[in-house]
Amino acid sequence: MNKTYNQKAWFFVIPVFVLVAFNAVVPLMTVVNYSFQETFGSNVFAWEGTRWFKQILHSERFHASLGRQFIFTFIILLIQLPLGIAIALTMPKKGWGVPVCLILMSMPLLIPWNVVGAMWNIFALPDIGFLGNSLNSLGFDYNFTQQSGDAWFTTILMDVWHWTSLVVLLSYAGLNSIQPAYYQAAEIDGASRWDIFRYIELPKMKKVLTLAILLRFMDSFMIYTEPFVLTGGGPGNATNFLSLDLVKMALGQFDLGPAAAMSLIYFLIVLLICWVFYSLMMKNEGRT
């Protein structure tokens, strides 16, 4: 059978193409161009070849911030996923508690990132902040501005406070979409609470959880604003994550070439991990 193709629809896609070209393709092309050159501004450039890539790949500073970034993201996922699922399991399924819980859960997500950073900065200050002061009164030696362990603790706690809700909301949606028949069947079979979770709820939540992992991975891997406001990457370089380090290199030191090379490597890592996640998500979807 001969299909008739109507190519007019392409015209409707043109605005999107133009928009994406201006906000993504053109800047990315520029980054690629910069990553092979040296500049001191005024549009004067000198070719450096692959020097910046070699420099970044051999740079201990880059290895350190990449390592910190992976550890941070790993800890975040390790805490937020189980915690989010646990909270979603305890949330009411009907009645007045539903809207109350949903609104409470959504609230941290609605706060702008820099406000979250500023809030937690003040909250955690060792002398006047509620958290910092309380911990010190209880006898803990807590000072996130001077001790790297405390800085990590505060950054992770802040991220958990800010983003666990996302996992909760996604898991809750997944849980609510399970038909009551499954629970009835489990009850007849005499399944324990753990069995119900392991063999009904968890498999049924697989899709939303994959989405949650992907979103949480992306956000925590590219985290910038909150640690920038909270710790500024300090004390020393303790919480100097990849994006913080990148901005320091690009805008602080004005090393545009190395920063461009670093951002391309960063981009490729994100692209690879997203592709792996996407492929795993789509693996059993039967796209063919």
Next chain:
Amino acid sequence: MIFTNLHAATNTWNTVGKAKEKGLFDFDFIKWMAWTWPTASFFIFIAVCITVMYFWEKKDPGGNPRKGILTLNTTRGDRLFVSLLSAAFIHLAWLGLTDFNLWIASFLSSIFAIFVFRYV
């Protein structure tokens, strides 16, 4: 030319900042993009790849979906993406781990791309 820094590949520290003859298409609005022939060739290559994919799709519609050795469902667009992404990582690994000529990495990437298009 539209690529302002067309000469940049030969623009070393000895010539930097010196006045250059302005080309016919030497647009000021694009200067900040710092185009060079090597980087432009890279993007031209990507554009050619996409164009070839377009005509390939015209000739043989449907994207030739299959389940390859990674047990993933892939179309030929996916295979191009995987080839390009692995090419990027092969080049990075080459730069990071060896001091040999980068063209060897490009050659290896092409071999790997053929492998991906054949089996993934």
